[in-house]
Amino acid sequence: MTEVKKDKTTIVLFSGDLDKAIAAYIIANGAAAYDHEVTIFHTFWGLNTLRKDEQVPVKKGMLEKMFGKMMPRGTNKLGLSKMHMAGMGPKMIKKVMKKHNVQSLPDLVEMAQEQGVNLVACTMTMDLLGLQKEELLDDIDYAGVAAYLGEANEGKVNLFI
Template sequence: MNQEITSSQSSSPTTQPPTDKVTIILFSGDLDKALAAFVIANGALAMDMQVTMFFAFWGLNVLRKPESGSVSKDLLAKMFGWMMPRGATKMRLSKMNFAGLGTAMMKHVMKKKNVHSLPQMVETARENGARLVACTMSMEVMGLKQSELLDGVELGGVATFLNEATQSKSTLFI
């Protein structure tokens, strides 16, 4: 029976075999989770795999520029902007944060052990061809504009994510 299922799936014209591709959706805005996502992404890139990273909701904070510039927003969008960390350097740990002390300790230990910082990991991924896609629905809900994101970030919706995920050998939700 398993052979029948396998053969019928492989003959389907809409089913494509996975390629050497990894798709990661980063939903979390926590430093440790973003670090994990970029360690995996950079590892996959080092193995000559294609990498697409899709950023939704709090994960969008990784892609925010450190400075805001002048962007016209309504009150709720401004409030979201004030409450969310502005970029990879401002993110905090999900556990043991202790009013920022845990985050500072983690960054100190990473530097001491010659582990790249999150901004360095983001830049490495970009330089090595990772595709960074910001979720347009999440941006709309959270009041973010494309001009507030790092240059070169693509915009896409759930269909963009699903298209990449269905063609990938590995899909991760972080």
């Protein structure tokens, strides 16, 4: 989207698991530090990473309301893919991350935005899950699978997480 000759890295973030989102953002921030042009395409449960912490009043249909209620709102609410242990796992991970000076997911997302990582919300799954732009972080992009494929086709590293 910006310069022409930078190496490109793309990540489809499909998962809504805290640990996978952390891995995705660490890779993305690393690639951005390497001066790659980086795109994270958030689809399905990966959209939860982009949700604002607070509830945003929007009008929704019944099904969309149910999905909205059941899905975690924002980076602080995500669970782990393994050892979730009724919420104890995420707390432990957050604790050890702090202890070892690893950035938390909200910090990783903020850093990604500062480094110019292209955060994209998949419009088709926003529709499906009934998520509206007001509910997601500011300064992100909106696109469909065609735009993702355009980027990925020029990417040197393309991951599905």
